[in-house]
Amino acid sequence: MEAQNITDYSRIAEAIDYIRVNFKRQPTLDEVAGKVNVSAFHFQRMFKDWAGVSPKKFLQYLSIEYAKSILKDKQVTLFDAAFETGLSGTSRLHDLFINIEGMTPGEYKNGGEQLTINYSFAESLFGKLIVASTAKGICYMAFADDEGMAFADLQGLFPNAKYRQVVDMIQQNALYIFTQDWSKLNQIRLHLKGTPFQLKVWETLLKIPMGNLISYAGVAYSIQNLGASRAVGSAIGANPVAFLIPCHRIIKSTGEFGQYHWGSTRKAAIIGWEAAQLNPEN
Structure with a gap:
């Protein structure tokens, strides 16, 4: 378990919460990254390192349909x-x-x-x-x-x-x-x-x-x-x-x-x- 993955959790949680609340209008990567105060490039990489998938793919696993x-x-x-x-x-x-x-x-x-x-x-x-x-x-x-x-x-x-x-x-x-x-x-x-x-x-x-x-x-x-x-x-x-x-x-x-x-x-x-x-x- 990498130390960076651990310290990133608070930002990951904030991002997940934001995406779930606003999923109907499909917030952009830039918007979500801005919410957690990092660049879109860094957020995409941080999320992929933590979850193993992109934020978009992760959101599919949080859907009622799934x-x-x-x-x-x-x-x-x-x-x-x-x-x-x-x-x-x-x-x-x-x-x-x-x-x-x-x-x-x-x-x-x-x-x-x-x-x-x-x-x-x-x-x-x-x-x-x-x-x-x-x-x-x-x-x-x-x-x-x-x-x-x-x-x-x-x-x-x-x-x-x-x-x-x-x-x-x-x-x-x-x-x-x-x-x-x-x-x-x-x-x-x-x-x-x-x-x-x-x-x-x-x-x-x-x-x-x-x-x-x-x-x-x-x-x-x-x-x-x-x-x-x-x-x-x-x-x-x-x-x-x-x-x-x-x-x-x-x-x-x-x-x-x-x-x-x-x-x-x-x-x-x-x-x-x-x-x-x-x-x-x-």
Whole structure:
């Protein structure tokens, strides 16, 4: 992951937001570049370096028509097909190397007073992250546009835990996912506080291949509970591990991307970026 790609994200996000708001009149490259205060030449190159495709191509991946085509083709058979996708390149499935272990009641009893949690901040392709771990695995990861608020949110989950701001190997291994270098990844262990239903939904999300999208109803179908769309939505909203558990791949059945705990623009950026990795321009 190049440092330049990381520092460019704020401008990329601003550009994506501007294009989405004004897409009906198809803003020019010069106009979008001016919005983020760079030359058209530099913006085109910066965007291509970050996404792998041009801004115009990227916008196609953010359209409702594109999202609907993915839902139509994939929704019913997605979870069956996921296991047949294979292990090569960026299509490797999350669930083959991410393992969820639910916390025992004793581990989060009394606000997690028996837990020692390491946490640190790191840069990613989609902005700054806070990542936290217990001795058993990652317990929390979130985008941290404000470090103080991000740490406060973590403390809200485990108010009585002992905290140490330190980077450990569990955190470092999990962050390798942003490099797209599968050879560096050992199995990522997640150690999560959740109800049995939440854990089941989160495990199901891990089976959605990169670049695919599914509706809330599709997730309910996959867990054989067709009437649970609303409960599924609540479980997805409570996802404590951004990106690794890919709740960004859940959209409305209409093709609209919908809300995201860490911002709708960031959700669009991740969805578009993942689609671009599977369909890069030469």
